[in-house]
Amino acid sequence: MAHYFVGDIQGCFEELQLILAKVDFNPSKDELWAVGDLVARGNGSLQTLRYLKSLEASAKITLGNHDLHLLALNGNIKRPNPKDKLAELLSADDLPDLIAWIRKQPLVQTLPSHNIIMSHAGIPPQWDLATLLTEANAVSQALQQDDYIDSLIAKMYTDQADLWDSAATGLPRLRYCINALTRMRYLFADGSLDFKCKSPIQDKPPQLTPWFEFNSPLKQSHTLVFGHWAALMGVVNQPNMQALDTGCCWGEHLTLWHLETNEKIQQHKIKS
Template structure:
């Protein structure tokens, strides 16, 4: 059995197929872990969701910000961004079943035997494992409720909840959890989320900001943290206990697959569009 962790696919299904073929991925014995943002930007969002759904227990997925946004678009809360290439997916007769499948996916995954934690964007440095489990599970439960669109999705589109506190309302705690686990890149010294800067670390000119993974953390480096979301850093982190797997395939770079057992990275360049 092999465990493969893949970065943000973002609808780049052809590249996903090619990189999995390179390693001989066999869903009957192997497991494919995905850091979220399965859809958007690439031309194959429909095929990507159909594939991961078909893998059943051979895939472990977390939700990314684009996946959550799809729930809002499908639910008529938001309009689709034309750049996201969601037309085929939204028009598919499978869209209802695929959205229902997405709603069942968590915001974090664990591989306790190897002390591995996977989220889309990272984990707030001051959160311990019980906090991560509790806060993320509360959001997952909310996504499975009949009123998930009005009670959560319609209200998550805000930058106003940037710092966690026990004094937050229950709704704001959910929104912070979504913001932190699916949108986080830079933090202020007090741990407050910054939602504006997406630049590579060496290009960030705000001296108050630093990458979330450079802050003193409870879970790292005792746990290996696997994440995506931040294509601008192209996987460049300074700890062997961090695996940053978004390498910008949808932006013309490449898709990255991390083979856990050999600690090797396998890549597939973005194909030229015909």
């Protein structure tokens, strides 16, 4: 079995098919691990979701901020942005089935045999593995509730849940987990999340530090796989880190990491 980890697809379905062909991906024996942000910006969000859903157990998904935003669009909490190119998906006959499938996907995936943790944006440096799994599972359970749109999706849009508080309960705790696992890039010195800066590290304000440069128990024991931060272009200069968002939807390329060979395969954006 081969394990392939792919960066933010964001509707770049044609590029996904081309990069999987390069490695002769076979879902009967291989697994595709996707770091989230499956939809938006590219032309093939509908095809991407249909394909990943069809892989069943051969696809391991973590949800990204764009995937959660799709749930908000479906629940009429937000209005579509034409730049996201989601009209075809939102009008598809099988949208309810695709939404139900997305709601079953977690915010974190682990591969214990190789000490790998995958999430969309990263892992809060304050968390150990037990905390990570507990908090992510709480969000997954909330997404499975019948009233998930009103109780969670409609209330998750806030920048106030920016600092981990182990004493917090209920919605504030869920909000922090979503913000950290799907939106995190830079942190302030106290570990609180910054939601504004997306700059490359060399251009960052001095008061901010990339989350992966903080001391963390999981950095020492696991390989952390994430996407979300296209400005990094895969460069983190940290051991046990795999940054896979390389901006395919912005005209750059899609990146696939082959675990067993430690090889990175790339597919440039197809010009339309």
